[in-house]
Amino acid sequence: MTQTRADRSADLTSGPMLQKIILFSIPLAASSILQLLFNAADVVVVGRFSGSTALAAVGSNGSLINLLVNLFVGLSLGANVVAARCFGAKDEHGIQDTVHTAVTLGLTSGVLLAVVGFFAARSLLELMSCPEDVIDLSSLYLKIYFIGMPMNMLYNFSSALLRAVGDTKRPLYCLAAAGIINVVLNLVFVIGFSMSVAGVALATIISETVSACLVTAMLVREKGALHLDLHKLGFHAGTLKQILLIGLPAGLQSTVFSLSNVVIQSAINSFGSTVVAGSSASSNLEGFVYTAMNAFAQAAVTFTSQNMGARKYHNLDRVMRNCLLCAVVTGILLGGGAALAGRQLLHFYSSDEAVIAAGYERLWIICGTYLLCGIMDTLASSLRGLGYSVLPMVVSLIGSCLLRLVWIATIFQLNRTPFMLYISYPISWVLTASVHLICLLVVRRKLQKKGQNLQAA
Structure with a gap:
């Protein structure tokens, strides 16, 4: 099979797994953190230079944006799994079909999100009980944000294809x-032109x-x-079906x-803009x-996914x-670390002590227990890589x-406090992690028997 380039694509089916996982994940984590810095720069700049109302307008949109976007980001994960399996199986034709189907799907989903997000922004915010002093700015932010959704989806799908062959560095360079x-334009637009959330x-x-x-x-x-x-x-029917079977769930x-987070955000909104x-x-x-x-x-x-494509089932336990x-x-x-240094970190976002106190009440609960979320996500991802995408969804x-x-x-109705909301996480x-683990053990036992049968054959 003709590889993309030896120094960029990677065989993830042999050698020291822990070292390869770390080398693969560090650029991936850095890329995700850079994406977050887009939001952080938004939140910090408006919080410092446009006030707490603008800060609430920008920050409170996160759960709603995720609700609308995550379905299509899941489809990009489906493209990643299909491409990785083809790469592991050395199926060059399959990779080609996946590339063109995935990029087309990214652009199509981005246009759909742009239309829905732009026209439904205010109605959705009203359903979430967005505070009256925030809703106009929140709606403006959302409408502009969703205009850029085709490019957002194009990046997600294109970078998912690069990740499938082990290349996590170049998407990082693009995001850098x-x-x-983003940071320079934030300062120019907000401070120089007083454009606030817009x-x-x-x-x-x-x-x-x-x-x-850049990544495309x-x-x-x-x-x-x-x-x-x-x-x-264009769409290749067989490949599109595979992407949807994995990506849709x-x-x-x-x-x-995101839906549950929107419900929680609606409850948070009831406590006011602070x-x-x-x-x-x-x-x-x-x-x-x-x-x-x-x-x-x-x-x-x-x-x-790569090890499944290469039928190297003995590597699956090590990967997990x-x-x-x-x-x-x-x-x-x-x-x-975030829980211990929470108050100091929150000062980057606001100088209002009431806002900092409200933020810290959430921060120490979530960050102090976040490793549980990491376990849950990793177990669910292992199931998806094995081809069982519906199970973790259910x-x-x-x-x-x-x-x-x-x-x-x-x-929550018995004790309507922010603490009672946050502790539900x-x-x-x-x-959820406990049930994922049980499901994974059952699936892995089936695969072990399948591997033994293949070796016997």
């Missing part, structure tokens, strides 16, 4: 360039366009199986989490811990154990969404 542009939204979509164009251009310049020919864009799972601003700042900080852990969950998907180890250690170090539907909705409808992580 875009991140610098300025940070515009800076974000410009920087996302840069990163999308890399696919166009590829010489091997990963080459993107813009004249061949994964996207629905993420959407389920608590909303504090929760938004805390949520932004939590994102850095989450993405660092989630890099190992994404590694579990790609490594598992090493990814879990890395996620737990990251959660302890970064999550614990488990998450019951263990996270349903539990949190029941919690808000019952226990670690409880749902424990229950």
